[in-house]
Amino acid sequence: MISKVLIANRGEIAARVIRTSKKMGIETVAVYSEADENAPFVKMADESYLIGPSRVNESYLHVDKILSIATQSGADAIHPGYGFLSENGRFAEKCEEAGITFIGPSSKVMDMMGSKIEARKVMKQANVPIVPGTEEAIETPEEAVELAKQIGYPIMLKASAGGGGIGMQVVNSDEELRKAFDNNAKRAKSFFGDGAMFLEKKIDDARHIEIQVLADKFGNVIHLFERECSIQRRNQKVIEEAPSPFLSETTRRKMGNAAIEAAKAIGYTNAGTIEFLVDEKEHFYFLEMNTRIQVEHPVTEEITGIDIVEQQIHIANGQKLSISQDDLEIKGHAIEARIYAEDPKTFFPSPGYISTFDIPMGKNIRLESAVTSNYQVTPFYDPMISKLIVKGATRKEAIELLIDTLAKTTIGGIKTNVPILLDIARHEAFQSGKTTTKFIETYFSPVKRN
Incomplete structure (x- = not known):
């Protein structure tokens, strides 16, 4: 033990x-x-x-x-x-x-899922829907252009080993693809040691919805429902919530079952997340698998009462899951807002000295923080400094608590994205659950805010 x-x-x-x-x-x-x-x-x-x-x-x-x-x-x-x-x-x-x-999972499984190209192949074999795209690594810009003509623009150019939006770019023409290919391949090689690229059809007006799974070493796999993660900038998440305000119960069940089958197909163990793109008709497509705990795991913990880190340790100890799928139900609604040390107008990082860090705490408010007052934020790491998680009996209650808490938050000395988080929470489109991956681009892009 x-x-x-x-x-x-x-x-x-x-x-x-x-x-x-x-x-x-x-x-x-x-x-x-x-x-x-x-x-x-x-x-x-x-x-x-x-x-x-x-x-x-x-x-x-x-x-x-x-x-x-x-x-x-x-x-x-x-x-x-x-x-x-x-x-x-x-x-x-x-x-x-x-x-x-x-x-975490075995190195073999991690390597399999660490390559997005290999992951697509495995999921296709497991009958999990995948986004139309290429099946092998692309060697040259000209090869990419020929394949893009078969798929049809717009297209996502992606790094097989990428993550966090690195090595990823939307392209709309042969010329854009030629220009983007080498730069993204070099960037992926620099960050991940692997510059392999592939193409996926871009699904417009999609939602980014993921399923949390837990799998023990005895073949038992359960899912802890979904997280809606569509509000992103630079392909990085900003606000996540559970459950999704969009999914029907039928699609929720289908996606949960697909995630379980995906995990079983690769012999997965420990906590993992199957990420999907979901179109306006609730058709869902495998995007990638994250073979680790997610930044946004607290919203799942809040609606299920499960400590995911604790479960990770139990599984690593060789213990069987003590929870079955039938034991689980969604209780309430939870929202996580990522607080970044960045300029809310440009989204550029804003490191510096935090003179005041005051987020009011209370019932149904949870704070996961990397900083305190009188703390220096350096430029060496990701600019996320804290996560504010709120819970309500309903989504409306959770949004109201999020707005109230953000409005009373004081972070002095550096610029943060708290103003944009507040604007998002107050926005009619967010409040009505219309949160596609184009949300920030549509309502809060740097151009629109200047």
Whole structure:
């Protein structure tokens, strides 16, 4: 059984894992870069170790340093959080070789799903609907243009190993595709070590809806319903909610069953998320699988009462799921707003010194934060500094609580996206549930806000 866990991550997710681990009586080890020396998660852990300079390739992405600290501290498990090494099959494999429990799926499954091209093939074989597109990596811009003519514009040019919108671009013509291909391939190679590209048909007016799954090592798989994640900028999520205000009960059941079948088809274990695009007629298409915990997992926890991190640890310990699908039901409505240190007019990062950080707490309000007052936000990492999660008996109640809480929030010293979060929550289209992936582009693009 796991007795000491090292969290190979930082910020709010490190704090989140530490909190549940302590609740379970498990000792915790934090690793931190020079930039994070005074971060709250460092103080929360039972032990903390400096891992290296601020840049990620010298700290949070340095596999050998992390494993060395795990051995030095006596940690028998590693939780990767999200981002960084969380979907790196080689890291999971090296944990396995070192006799350290990796709290996630096997390296083999992770590698399979880490390649979006391979994932599309597997899902097609499992009869999970996929977006029309290419089946193999594309080598040259001219090859891409020929294939694009068969699929039809507009098209999504995507990096097979990509994530967070990196290496992804909408293209509308042969000329745009030629210009975009090499730049996106180089960017993907730089960020992920893999520049393989592929094409997918762009589905207009789509929604981004994902299904949370849990799978143990005995073949038991359940889903914890869906999350609506359509409100995005730069292909990164801004507001998520559970359940989706759009899905019918019939489609909810079909998507849940498809996610379970997808997980079973690859022999998946631990927590994972199957992401779908859903069109206006509720036809859904596999987008990708995230083989880790998601940033937006708290909204699922709020409507199900399930601690997903706790379940991850139980599964890693070799325990059977203690919950069946029939045990689960949706209770209320939850919304998460990601608070970014960024200019709300341009969406550009805005690092700096936080003089005041005051988010009012109360019933049905949950805060997952990486920062406090008198804290320096550095330019080295993702600009998300906190997540505000609210819950109501109904979606209307949750929205009202979100608006009230955001309106009373004070973050001084840096620019944040709180103003745009408030505008979104107050917008008629959001309140009526009309939230496609074009939402911010339509109502809140930098051009429209200047």
